[in-house]
Amino acid sequence: MKAQGAPILSPAYGAPSPFEAGVIRRARARGRIPTAASSTTPLQDLHGIITPNGLHFERHHAGVPTIDPAQHRLLLHGLVDRPLIFAMDDLMRFPSVTRVHFLECSGNGSYAALPASATAQDTHGLISCSEWTGVPLATVLAEAGLRPHAAWVLAEGADAAAMTRSIPIAKALDDALLAYAQNGERLRPEQGYPLRLFLPGYEGNMSVKWLRRLKVGDQPFETREETAKYTDLMPDGTARQFTFVMEAKSVITFPSGGQKLAGPGFYEISGLAWSGRGRITGVEVSVDGGATWRPAKLQAPVLSKCLTRFRAPWTWDAKPARLQSRVTDETGYVQPSREALVGVRGLNSGYHDNAIQSWDVLGDGSVLNAV
Amino acid sequence: MAVVQVAGACADAAPRPPYGLGCPASPAQIAGWDIDVRADGAGLPLGRGSVSDGQVVYARSCSGCHGQQGGGGYADALVGGRGSLATAKPVRTVGSYWPYATTLFDYVRRAMPYNAPQSLSSDQTYAVVAYVLFLNGLVPADAVLDEKTLPGVRMPNRNGFTSSDPRPDAR
Numbered sequence: 001m002k003a004q005g006a007p008i009l010s011p012a013y014g015a016p017s018p019f020e021a022g023v024i025r026r027a028r029a030r031g032r033i034p035t036a037a038s039s040t041t042p043l044q045d046l047h048g049i050i051t052p053n054g055l056h057f058e059r060h061h062a063g064v065p066t067i068d069p070a071q072h073r074l075l076l077h078g079l080v081d082r083p084l085i086f087a088m089d090d091l092m093r094f095p096s097v098t099r100v101h102f103l104e105c106s107g108n109g110s111y112a113a114l115p116a117s118a119t120a121q122d123t124h125g126l127i128s129c130s131e132w133t134g135v136p137l138a139t140v141l142a143e144a145g146l147r148p149h150a151a152w153v154l155a156e157g158a159d160a161a162a163m164t165r166s167i168p169i170a171k172a173l174d175d176a177l178l179a180y181a182q183n184g185e186r187l188r189p190e191q192g193y194p195l196r197l198f199l200p201g202y203e204g205n206m207s208v209k210w211l212r213r214l215k216v217g218d219q220p221f222e223t224r225e226e227t228a229k230y231t232d233l234m235p236d237g238t239a240r241q242f243t244f245v246m247e248a249k250s251v252i253t254f255p256s257g258g259q260k261l262a263g264p265g266f267y268e269i270s271g272l273a274w275s276g277r278g279r280i281t282g283v284e285v286s287v288d289g290g291a292t293w294r295p296a297k298l299q300a301p302v303l304s305k306c307l308t309r310f311r312a313p314w315t316w317d318a319k320p321a322r323l324q325s326r327v328t329d330e331t332g333y334v335q336p337s338r339e340a341l342v343g344v345r346g347l348n349s350g351y352h353d354n355a356i357q358s359w360d361v362l363g364d365g366s367v368l369n370a371v
Numbered sequence: 372m373a374v375v376q377v378a379g380a381c382a383d384a385a386p387r388p389p390y391g392l393g394c395p396a397s398p399a400q401i402a403g404w405d406i407d408v409r410a411d412g413a414g415l416p417l418g419r420g421s422v423s424d425g426q427v428v429y430a431r432s433c434s435g436c437h438g439q440q441g442g443g444g445y446a447d448a449l450v451g452g453r454g455s456l457a458t459a460k461p462v463r464t465v466g467s468y469w470p471y472a473t474t475l476f477d478y479v480r481r482a483m484p485y486n487a488p489q490s491l492s493s494d495q496t497y498a499v500v501a502y503v504l505f506l507n508g509l510v511p512a513d514a515v516l517d518e519k520t521l522p523g524v525r526m527p528n529r530n531g532f533t534s535s536d537p538r539p540d541a542r
Contacts, residue, residue, distance in 0.1 A: 036485075
């Protein structure tokens with residue numbers, strides 16, 4: 001360059017290079033009501049494990065409310081000794097913790113095959129990973145004093161859906177957070193500003209955003225979002241309820257659908273793996289449709305209930321190849337094949353699709369979703 | 372505009388363990404927030420509504436998205452699907468899938484109509500719930516529902532759910 005560049009504060013809150021304008025969230029095709037919809041994270045364009053705040057996936061049931069934190073209150077009541085109302089300033093005075101965790105919508109995946117043109121954003125984009133800061137829910141519950149029969153906590157949002165889910169008390173006392181910050185800054189409005197529940201490893205819908213009320217009870221509240229929705233229909237017509245944990249899953253993000261290899265030669269296969277039950281212990285990669293597998297290298301840190309970046313070297317010989325990844329977590333659980341998963345759950349289970357993803361590399365280097 | 376509460380400054384001002392943060396919530400304050408209705412009907416407000424009144428509410432506030440007679444439109448179908456859950460094309464509606472009638476009241480009360488949530492009175496909510504249950508053949512045309520009768524409406528798929536987390540089930 002032979003001229004001065006832009007001055008500082010251009011702009012005051014920084015934004016990506018204009019050359020990265022294509023790295024954006026995209027609306028999921030289904031749904032005709034924009035305030036009851038979802039948008040996806042561009043996994044194929046990201047590096048490492050942290051999702052930039054502006055690219056965190058969205059799933060709203062009644063739009064994004066605008067909430068003044070000075071006016072926001074959290075009510076904690078029900079089976080407690082001392083019902084309490086907290087202002088944000090109160091909550092931010094409690095001893096706080098910071099942890100890195102993924103958040104995944106239980107609708108991430110579709111059982112039925114997506115088109116060959118699908119990208120990793122289309123197939124897996126309802127997952128993001130952030131550093132979350134807040135106060136442990138256990139600390140706040142202790143402030144009110146749990147009564148002996150406390151077994152479930154109803155969490156309610158301040159959005160127009162007044163979103164409600166029942167949280168088992170064991171989870172509330174284990175690692176649940178009342179989160180007010182994400183990747184160093186206060187929550188984005190789309191992520192629940194000024195306060196959200198955060199349940200590591202559990203389906204995203206339970207991490208209720210814009211949290212305004214916690215009610216402790218002795219049984220689940222059987223809300224619409226845990227009966228009519230977020231229940232998993234099985235082939236025999238029964239439905240699984242309270243399927244909270246996001247089981248181990250992985251996806252190759254390079255090469256992935258919609259990308260094109262320039263020609264034969266060296267490429268580094270790269271992807272993401274995670275488990276809602278703890279740490280992952282290994283990822284295997286196949287370039288021949290699962291006939292043979294070899295271990296991928298895991299990028300430290302490998303954290304509990306967090307994305308892990310994996311990589312494996314690959315020399316492409318310009319022949320068609322089918323790329324797959326398969327993760328194992330610390331419980332010994334191995335990510336299932338699509339055939340195994342569909343064989344048990346059928347095609348109408350809707351939620352918790354954690355099957356192995358396959359990408360087809362064609363002879364011309366183009367990469368397609370294997371259907 | 373209300374004066375912003377200074378953290379820690381409560382009306383009672385008494386020190387409370389362990390951190391002394393937050394303010395005691397009075398029963399009146401709690402009542403203003405406590406809108407949930409449990410499966411057994413706990414939390415249902417006093418009120419009553421008839422199928423015929425509910426038909427009026429439905430036509431005005433619901434049919435635009437859920438279709439005439441609950442057949443579906445922009446939003447989910449509310450009617451039909453009985454016997455479809457074990458087929459290749461299951462249709463999950465209030466009648467075919469929802470396990471509790473009380474959940475319908477809770478959901479309508481908190482989140483519907485979509486363009487004006489929490490705008491219906493308790494009587495209007497009972498009425499439109501009664502109408503949707505009538506469309507599903509679960510209450511008669513002359514039904515009037517209230518906080519005592521709604522929890523007694525038996526839903527066809529009441530026993531259709533298994534609630535122990537069965538995963539992992541496929542390897």
